[in-house]
Structures are given as structure tokens and as C-alpha cells.
Amino acid sequence: MTDNFPEQPDPRDPVVVDAINRYWRRNKRVMGVLLLVWAAVGLGGGVLFADYLNAFSIGGFPLGFWIAQQGSIIVFVVLILVYALILNRMDAAHHRDLADAG
Numbered sequence: 001m002t003d004n005f006p007e008q009p010d011p012r013d014p015v016v017v018d019a020i021n022r023y024w025r026r027n028k029r030v031m032g033v034l035l036l037v038w039a040a041v042g043l044g045g046g047v048l049f050a051d052y053l054n055a056f057s058i059g060g061f062p063l064g065f066w067i068a069q070q071g072s073i074i075v076f077v078v079l080i081l082v083y084a085l086i087l088n089r090m091d092a093a094h095h096r097d098l099a100d101a102g
Contacts, residue, residue: 019097023090030086034079042072 045053050064058066 016098019094022097023094026090027087030083030090034083038072038076038079041067041075046072 046064046068050062050068053064053067054062056063
């Protein structure tokens with residue numbers, strides 16, 4: 001019986017270990033940046049700067065209130081999309097690195 005799967009690289013190979021470590025370092029960096037953006041919008045826009053933002057309005061509602069109720073959710077969904085797009089690129093690059101190593 002033949003498998004249609006490519007041969008897997010040896011996980012003990014130092015080149016493979018290095019590629020995996022680079023992948024996870026970059027993944028954690030991306031997650032950290034996106035979580036900081038989400039925290040800044042959710043906490044900063046909805047709580048810390050709400051009084052300043054309330055001087056502006058969207059659809060008749062104060063901007064600080066709008067960000068706390070809708071804006072942080074919208075930003076969260078957009079950040080999920082951004083994370084998925086970035087990880088798709090990272091996964092493709094990682095698989096190329098592993099193919100070159102194996």
C-alpha cells in the first residue's frame with residue numbers, strides 16, 4: 001500500500017528542531033502583537049480613553065461607548081482574520097523549510 005503523504009523529516013534533526021523553534025518564536029510574537037492591539041482597543045478605547053472619545057459620535061452614540069460595545073468585537077474578529085492570514089503564510093514557509101531540511 002502506498003501513502004500519498006510526503007516523507008516526514010526526522011524531528012531529532014537539529015535543522016528541523018531549529019525550523020520548528022523559529023516557527024513557534026514567530027507565532028508567539030504574532031500572537032503577542034495581536035493581543036496587545038486587542039487589549040489597547042478594548043481597554044484603551046472602551047475604558048481608559050472613553051471620556052476623550054465620547055466627544056465624538058458614531059450614529060448618534062458616543063465613540064467611547066461604541067468602541068466598548070461594538071468596536072472591540074469588530075477589532076477582535078478582524079484580528080482573527082489577520083492571524084489566520086499570517087499563519088497561512090507562516091505555515092507555507094515552515095513546510096518549505098521542513099522540505100528543504102528533509
